[in-house]
Amino acid sequence: MASITFPIIKKKVSIGAVILMALAALGVFAAFFRWIDGFSQVSNLSDSRPWGLWISFDLLVGVPISAGAFILAATVHIFHIEKYKPILRPALLTGFLGYLLVIIALLVDLGQPQRIWHMLIYRNLHSPLFEVGMCVMTYTAVLFLEFSPPVLEKLGWTGLLQAVKKISIPVVILGVTLSTMHQSSLGSLFLIVPFKMHPLWYTPLLPLLFLVSAIAVGFGMVIFECTLSHQVMGGEVRKDIFQGLAKGMLATLSVLLAVKLGDLIYAGELGLLLDGSLQSKLFILENLVGIILPIAILLVPKLRRSVRWIFRAGMLTLIGLILYRLNIGLVSMAGAPYLPSWMELSVTVGLFSAGILVFGLALKHLPLEEGECAHGD
Amino acid sequence: MNKTNTSNLSRRDFLKVTGAGLGGLMVAASAAGQAHAASGEGLPLPEQWALLYDATKCSGCRECEKACKRYNNLPEEDVEDLSGNTFTLIKLYQSEDGSEKSFRKYQCMHCVDPACAASCPVSALHKLENGPVVYDSYKCIGCRYCMQACAFGVPRYDWSLAYPFIRKCEMCYHRETGPACAEICPKQALIFGKRGDLLEIAKLRIAVNPGKYYEDRVYGEFEGGGTSVLILSGVPFEAIGLPALDHQPLPDRTQWALNIVPVIFFGVGGVMHAIYEATRRKARKQAEEA
Incomplete structure (x- = not known):
């Protein structure tokens, strides 16, 4: 891989990493601009578009793509399916990083970020956003605990390591419970806007759709990051793990398709699919790319056994989820036309670049060896 | 051969830790009841x-x-x-x-x-x-x-x-x-x-x-x-x-989803605990047989 040598630190850094660093720096610049100068100077948000890219992508996509952590933690520690143990640590790391990025994005988006802790003292139990906020805070702490063993191993703090291991099962169960709650509550956020949201997307089942789509993309992301870390670290791919993940993803996507279709039929809204509007086309695209295509791929026995095709199905599921959440946040809601400004985009892109950089560093420097997707015993 | 689970958690520890979380939620749930009662107070609507x-x-x-x-x-x-x-x-x-x-x-x-x-x-x-x-x-x-x-x-x-x-x-x-x-x-x-x-x-x-x-x-x-x-x-x-x-x-359209939060908390938590116990026994048996 091409690389650049930095004279100061005398280390070689790959071109890819340099680009990611530049993007992350641009994101930091845009974020500071927002904190110092104001919203209208940085964003295209307005009174009729109070939520833009930061909520629709950083929050509504950032949270579900971190769902792999609770799915795998439950599979290994609660269901005792040890086969997946090798990929648990990278998934926990992705989850932890994902939630940290969500919180940083919220600090950019909030008008009074210095008061984010107000949720602890001015609670409103009628607000789904309060529930989401509390769960995200608590679950980030849970993920910190769940991911701490490799860090503690590296530091050699055995006493603390033993303590963390001792409480690991209740922590895992708490994590699964909190995830079920807030993954679905992200959908509940939109239950209160039945008259502002396009009927193709509005349904009382939004919390269920958000939860199931989060589980589906959780599998997809694990497939994605396993492929990535396998390419970085080398070694042989454990086919049985990939096939198991693919089965889980297929089952979840099938449930998602059944619920979405059943809901449209029950509400008598199938006709809206063919009204030729931009919304209907985007709705069809989201479901075709993110649900129907990956199901079709995984239903073919030959493709279901191929690591390459499983990866493709996972990527489609991921793209489909991004489309779904962007549609919910930006397309389905009535309001002025909105496209994110380049500064808004910089924050989002910068945060994800920083996430990938940290993930790469952790792969290299932390004992994730339990964590390689690449090798068996 | 896979090793058995690293965790050697006793049932009591489990209850202790989970209990802390549940206690917090119950405080929240009772506060929700009070908040709801508060919104029902105030002057009668026509006044x-x-x-x-x-x-x-x-x-x-x-x-x-x-x-x-x-x-x-x-x-x-x-x-x-x-x-x-x-x-x-x-x-x-x-x-x-x-x-x-x-x-x-x-x-x-x-x-x-x-x-x-x-x-x-x-x-x-x-x-x-x-x-x-x-x-x-x-x-x-x-x-x-x-x-x-x-x-x-x-x-x-x-x-x-x-x-x-x-x-x-x-x-x-x-x-x-x-x-x-x-x-x-x-x-x-x-x-x-x-x-x-x-x-x-x-x-x-x-x-x-x-x-x-x-x-x-x-x-x-x-x-x-x-x-x-x-x-x-x-x-x-x-x-x-x-x-x-x-x-x-x-x-109202949000409230039903919030009302089932305690159900999800206890339900999912309980089911996960039950599955943990059941599959642990099975995993142990398999390990012994092997």
Whole structure:
């Protein structure tokens, strides 16, 4: 891989990493601009578009793509399916990083970020956003605990390591419970806007759709990051793990398709699919790319056994989820036309670049060896 | 060969740790009950502060706008919509052929069961006992969920600032003689009073002038669970920008999902624990056999 040598630190850094660093720096610049100068100077948000890219992508996509952590933690520690143990640590790391990025994005988006802790003292139990906020805070702490063993191993703090291991099962169960709650509550956020949201997307089942789509993309992301870390670290791919993940993803996507279709039929809204509007086309695209295509791929026995095709199905599921959440946040809601400004985009892109950089560093420097997707015993 | 689970957690430890989490949730759940009881208190609905706007009487003089600006110390500005510095606004609607005309006064509708207050995660927006929906800026975190949730698009933001607050009409709740806009209205198009009395007046006007008012009904009596700003119009409500809401309060649509949160917490937690116990025994047996 091409690389650049930095004279100061005398280390070689790959071109890819340099680009990611530049993007992350641009994101930091845009974020500071927002904190110092104001919203209208940085964003295209307005009174009729109070939520833009930061909520629709950083929050509504950032949270579900971190769902792999609770799915795998439950599979290994609660269901005792040890086969997946090798990929648990990278998934926990992705989850932890994902939630940290969500919180940083919220600090950019909030008008009074210095008061984010107000949720602890001015609670409103009628607000789904309060529930989401509390769960995200608590679950980030849970993920910190769940991911701490490799860090503690590296530091050699055995006493603390033993303590963390001792409480690991209740922590895992708490994590699964909190995830079920807030993954679905992200959908509940939109239950209160039945008259502002396009009927193709509005349904009382939004919390269920958000939860199931989060589980589906959780599998997809694990497939994605396993492929990535396998390419970085080398070694042989454990086919049985990939096939198991693919089965889980297929089952979840099938449930998602059944619920979405059943809901449209029950509400008598199938006709809206063919009204030729931009919304209907985007709705069809989201479901075709993110649900129907990956199901079709995984239903073919030959493709279901191929690591390459499983990866493709996972990527489609991921793209489909991004489309779904962007549609919910930006397309389905009535309001002025909105496209994110380049500064808004910089924050989002910068945060994800920083996430990938940290993930790469952790792969290299932390004992994730339990964590390689690449090798068996 | 796989090793057995690293965790050698005893049942007691499990209960201890989980118990801490559950205890926290139960405190939250009981607080929710209290909060709900609190929202049921306050003056009976017919006794609460309200405004009646009769669009057929409004001459569009905009004295109400000026009075609002004076009382709330807001700078003059030329805007076509409510804004961070404009809490009320008169707009003129005209049908395409020009045969139908009507003014409409925009302002906070002061819902009986406000979506903004239900959605605010830090209770910055809340309904006073006597009706007005008010805002405590010192609590606000600036999440803008209220702007998203309001069916009338009322809460506004100071987008030019780095640390903006929500801005909206608070029905001059701290003013003893009621809202400044109603006090100044020369045509009695906007009157202030108790909600029960104003509804009676509105219905009387409808009864005395059959056919004058759209659908012979008062907008806000039931819409979205009812509002404290009641509107009479000679033209269709939709034509003057009033959304066609049903009678269910908007927060109800979220409440069921929040009500099942404790069920999810205990249900998912319990099921996970049961699965853990069951599969651990199985995994151990398999390990012994092997």
